[in-house]
Amino acid sequence: GAGVSQSPRYKVAKRGQDVALRCDPISGHVSLFWYQQALGQGPEFLTYFQNEAQLDKSGLPSDRFFAERPEGSVSTLKIQRTQQEDSAVYLCASSLEGVASNQPQHFGDGTRLSIL
């Protein structure tokens, strides 16, 4: 498809398990962003890639969160030793140019993560 694709759409895990969330951006998009959206809240920034380089990870809430984009295309957000407070929708977005431009960010449908 032409849009940002995220998988899985839903993920249920037990507390303490590791999870991996995948984002497939729009082909050719330079920038890739991850956001966390808690129930009833707006998305909050987690991390940003320009091609394969992770230029900003200031929003990652703890060192249990790790993101990569090794070939400058698909990205994976990994959460280790999950906690109940990690339950949220994780949104991925991509844009054509770098973060300094005003090119719009295109969002995927998100992965809803539930930690039991």
Next chain:
Amino acid sequence: GDSVTQMEGPVTLSEEAFLTINCTYTATGYPSLFWYVQYPGEGLQLLLKATKADDKGSNKGFEATYRKETTSFHLEKGSVQVSDSAVYFCALKDGYSTLTFGKGTMLLVSP
């Protein structure tokens, strides 16, 4: 730091009513302003944007004007439809930063 404040919802309207959703912002520079819409179970879609003071963004009958003097970007529509029911997010982008979102305002339109 940058922040966005939106009116709390839900906003409940009858079809064909006039819509206003208030949004004010705080930013250190001269941000670009956005409205995104999120339908149930879906990701965010860009609705409209404005990149400088006095710009008016418009799309699908929705409008918002960038008011620097009041640091506002209120969303308006003259006649809402049931299909407009969704959550609306105001957001800003300041220079090299990424998007900063408000908490969202749910709109419910009844026939």
